[in-house]
Amino acid sequence: MSTASIRRRRKLEKENPETYAELLAKEREAAKKYRQEKKRHWEEGTHSQAEIEEYNAQKEKRRQQKRDYYLKSKARRSRQTKNSAGVNPHTKNSEQAKKRPKDMSPNEYREYRRSQKRAQLAALSHQKKTAIRLKNRERMRKVREATKLAKIDSTPAEPSDRVGRLKQSVYNLNHKFRAKTKKLAMSPMEYAQTALNLLNPRTPEKKQAIRELQRKHPCRFLFNTQESDDLDVEGELGIQLQDSLLEVPEAEEEISKPAHNMVQLFYIRDDVSQKLPHAHYSTKHGAARVMVQTIKSAHQLYKKEHPSLPVSLTLFQTLRPKNVRLLGSVPIDSCFCVCCANVGLMINALNKHLGSSGQLPNETEMLRFLTCPTGKDWPDIKCIDGACVECANRMRPFQIFCRDIYTTQGVRWKRWEKSEAGKLEPMEKEGSIRDLLTDLQIALEEPTKGTSFLQHLFTAFWQYRQFKICRSNPKESTTSRSGILTTQRHAQASTEFPTIKDMSTPPT
DNA sequence: AAATTTCTGCAGGCGTGCCC
DNA sequence: GGGCACGCCTGCAGAAATTT
Numbered sequence: 217m218s219t220a221s222i223r224r225r226r227k228l229e230k231e232n233p234e235t236y237a238e239l240l241a242k243e244r245e246a247a248k249k250y251r252q253e254k255k256r257h258w259e260e261g262t263h264s265q266a267e268i269e270e271y272n273a274q275k276e277k278r279r280q281q282k283r284d285y286y287l288k289s290k291a292r293r294s295r296q297t298k299n300s301a302g303v304n305p306h307t308k309n310s311e312q313a314k315k316r317p318k319d320m321s322p323n324e325y326r327e328y329r330r331s332q333k334r335a336q337l338a339a340l341s342h343q344k345k346t347a348i349r350l351k352n353r354e355r356m357r358k359v360r361e362a363t364k365l366a367k368i369d370s371t372p373a374e375p376s377d378r379v380g381r382l383k384q385s386v387y388n389l390n391h392k393f394r395a396k397t398k399k400l401a402m403s404p405m406e407y408a409q410t411a412l413n414l415l416n417p418r419t420p421e422k423k424q425a426i427r428e429l430q431r432k433h434p435c436r437f438l439f440n441t442q443e444s445d446d447l448d449v450e451g452e453l454g455i456q457l458q459d460s461l462l463e464v465p466e467a468e469e470e471i472s473k474p475a476h477n478m479v480q481l482f483y484i485r486d487d488v489s490q491k492l493p494h495a496h497y498s499t500k501h502g503a504a505r506v507m508v509q510t511i512k513s514a515h516q517l518y519k520k521e522h523p524s525l526p527v528s529l530t531l532f533q534t535l536r537p538k539n540v541r542l543l544g545s546v547p548i549d550s551c552f553c554v555c556c557a558n559v560g561l562m563i564n565a566l567n568k569h570l571g572s573s574g575q576l577p578n579e580t581e582m583l584r585f586l587t588c589p590t591g592k593d594w595p596d597i598k599c600i601d602g603a604c605v606e607c608a609n610r611m612r613p614f615q616i617f618c619r620d621i622y623t624t625q626g627v628r629w630k631r632w633e634k635s636e637a638g639k640l641e642p643m644e645k646e647g648s649i650r651d652l653l654t655d656l657q658i659a660l661e662e663p664t665k666g667t668s669f670l671q672h673l674f675t676a677f678w679q680y681r682q683f684k685i686c687r688s689n690p691k692e693s694t695t696s697r698s699g700i701l702t703t704q705r706h707a708q709a710s711t712e713f714p715t716i717k718d719m720s721t722p723p724t
Numbered sequence: 725a726a727a728t729t730t731c732t733g734c735a736g737g738c739g740t741g742c743c744c
Numbered sequence: 745g746g747g748c749a750c751g752c753c754t755g756c757a758g759a760a761a762t763t764t
Binding site for chain 1: 725726727728
Binding site: 528 | 756758
């Protein structure tokens with residue numbers, strides 16, 4: 217069927233493609249404007265019950281159309297699949313396909329999905345399977361990147377820090393995009409299409425993110441935003457970006473997805489994850505942390521605490537910040553026993569009050585901090601045992617550090633203790649610096665399973681050192697792992713740690 | 725066993741092209 | 745120019761498969 221209008225258009229398209237393109241662009245713009253106006257009108261105005269019903273009916277109609285289209289295209293796909301896979305159409309599956317999944321019983325649905333998945337997978341070429349896998353992986357990665365970027369934007373930070381992280385994130389996005397397109401060997405047209413798709417704001421999250429980037433980009437006036445009038449063009453075109461321009465006003469920091477932000481904040485709670493003491497595990501995403509419970513139990517706790525902001529397990533695990541490691545990913549040189557955790561928590565509390573007057577080292581450094589200097593990597597065994605008169609008073613270095621804040625009140629700290637139910641839980645404490653130091657002294661000196669904190673640290677240090685030696689000699693260790701390890705242990709123990717046999721207490 | 729990946733179904737948003 | 749239908753892209757939930 218061909219009307220005069222269509223004929224005119226086809227003629228124009230053929231004879232004058234440029235004018236036709238202009239016409240399409242104009243139509244596109246007008247249609248967009250019309251939709252926006254219609255949407256705005258609906259949102260702003262008040263409506264009678266009849267109008268609302270009509271509106272909802274239209275929406276429902278549209279939904280139905282989509283559903284029909286979906287089923288139509290699915291049928292088309294499945295026909296192709298059956299043909300290519302050589303499946304007989306008069307099978308149980310085809311009988312089942314007539315029934316809508318939502319009308320199926322749970323068992324039928326399970327069986328239906330299984331067969332569908334099998335048929336579809338069987339029909340796909342190897343290349344197609346790989347492409348789909350990569351596509352999905354890329355999709356999920358983008359979701360995570362966008363979530364992370366939104367998080368970075370909404371987290372208050374020092375101006376210079378903020379600029380640095382933002383620039384880094386934008387750089388990462390650009391860099392990764394470039395790498396992908398190169399790998400996919402795109403044609404110029406495909407490249408352009410992909411690049412434009414990135415600026416195609418289909419979801420509120422994307423709209424928000426693009427708005428943010430447009431506002432901060434040095435060439436943002438090219439995006440034709442309403443805010444371009446307020447911009448300092450010289451600053452934009454200049455090499456230097458001013459921090460103040462990159463600052464987001466508080467009102468615009470509004471969190472588009474409260475649940476997502478809540479989940480990310482939940483992950484970095486002390487009872488969900490603990491901060492790793494080693495700076496070398498930190499990444500651009502922040503200081504490394506390790507979860508102290510499984511994703512599943514954390515998700516259950518989250519659901520219990522935030523019933524108004526529900527999040528599925530899938531999304532919950534997707535939202536895990538990159539700097540939060542899983543429970544099973546504790547680095548080999550880290551210890552998360554209660555003993556170390558408590559000392560670490562109290563040192564952190566002290567450091568908050570010490571401020572710029574000098575910071576205490578983290579708990580893994582306590583071995584050297586609390587013992588006499590030896591000029592080697594390890595302290596003298598007398599100092600570990602407390603037999604050295606010079607360093608027998610473990611609290612002396614702390615008292616020197618804290619002499620100016622000794623009487624400070626209202627200090628808060630946490631420590632892991634057994635609750636009434638017998639479960640280890642982080643307990644909040646409050647008092648003066650003096651109280652905190654008393655608590656710290658108990659943590660340092662009170663033996664846990666017969667081992668003081670320093671003895672425990674020393675054992676961990678020794679074991680990690682042995683592990684490093686084994687790792688650096690893989691060939692030897694494969695030939696006679698146990699024999700060599702024993703020899704090394706004896707040799708080193710006799711030369712370096714004469715009284716190491718006294719330290720035979722197993723680590724906690 | 726837990727964590728992670730892969731997949732499907734579904735719905736919303738939007739661009740596009742056609743018709744009146 | 746306004747209205748409409750189609751089709752694509754995307755996000756999300758949930759289940760199953762796979763990996764750790």
